[in-house]
Amino acid sequence: MQSIAYIPARLKSTRFKEKILQPFLGKPLLQWAYENAVQAEVFDQVIILADDPITLELARSFKARALLTSSRPQNGTERIIEALKNGAPIGEKIVNVQADEPLLTRTIFNRLLSGQDTIGARIWTLKKKIETLEELKAPQIVKVITDINGRALYFSRSVIPFDRDQKGEITYFKHVGLYAYTPEALMKISSLERSHLDHAESLEQLTPLFHGIPIEVFETTETVYGVDVPEDLEKIKKIFDTAPFV
Numbered sequence: 132m133q134s135i136a137y138i139p140a141r142l143k144s145t146r147f148k149e150k151i152l153q154p155f156l157g158k159p160l161l162q163w164a165y166e167n168a169v170q171a172e173v174f175d176q177v178i179i180l181a182d183d184p185i186t187l188e189l190a191r192s193f194k195a196r197a198l199l200t201s202s203r204p205q206n207g208t209e210r211i212i213e214a215l216k217n218g219a220p221i222g223e224k225i226v227n228v229q230a231d232e233p234l235l236t237r238t239i240f241n242r243l244l245s246g247q248d249t250i251g252a253r254i255w256t257l258k259k260k261i262e263t264l265e266e267l268k269a270p271q272i273v274k275v276i277t278d279i280n281g282r283a284l285y286f287s288r289s290v291i292p293f294d295r296d297q298k299g300e301i302t303y304f305k306h307v308g309l310y311a312y313t314p315e316a317l318m319k320i321s322s323l324e325r326s327h328l329d330h331a332e333s334l335e336q337l338t339p340l341f342h343g344i345p346i347e348v349f350e351t352t353e354t355v356y357g358v359d360v361p362e363d364l365e366k367i368k369k370i371f372d373t374a375p376f377v
Contacts, residue, residue, distance in 0.1 A: 151230045253344065254313075254347070276304070
């Protein structure tokens with residue numbers, strides 16, 4: 132089963148200017164994302180999708196395969212869809228790898244790729260147990276709840292589910308923003324109207340969920356930490372210094 136990893140690389144991030152170019156332990160964040168995906172040895176191809184000539188030149192400086200896309204896509208999924216429509220390689224599983232997460236490992240990628248049913252429109256993603264009250268309450272940490280079969284019921288920036296009786300018996304999970312898609316799922320998403328839930332929460336996964344595309348959610352115990360603001364780089368360095376990543 133051929134799996135292709137795409138790394139949508141948006142240069143003009145809002146909260147942290149040009150963060151994918153920022154150095155982390157001697158390499159730009161984008162290079163970490165690319166090399167982690169390649170070294171995991173679970174993908175047949177790893178391709179960066181740049182939206183700016185600066186990013187394209189950076190990718191080529193560390194010999195990454197990279198394609199230039201337009202600035203029109205509003206999120207990584209749309210950028211992948213645009214690339215596929217313009218002739219980029221299509222695999223049985225297409226993975227959206229975040230360009231700003233330098234801690235991704237082979238274990239995480241294998242967990243993401245563990246879904247077996249590839250017939251029709253299918254999406255797979257990950258969740259991780261929330262350990263702190265700070266994470267639970269932070270709106271930038273997206274929460275997810277699933278049904279008995281592990282399929283997503285809802286994603287939210289709010290605390291879900293609401294513990295009405297305050298018994299403290301609920302296990303909360305955060306969404307790990309990696310996705311694997313079948314080509315059928317991506318083509319279907321390209322024809323969907325953005326849902327009002329997506330507009331309200333600013334969470335792209337709510338559009339396919341609203342329109343009935345199943346999202347299977349696998350649990351991981353691995354450390355995953357994205358870079359949203361400059362302070363996150365120091366936090367990740369501390370994590371990197373104290374834990375092995377393979």
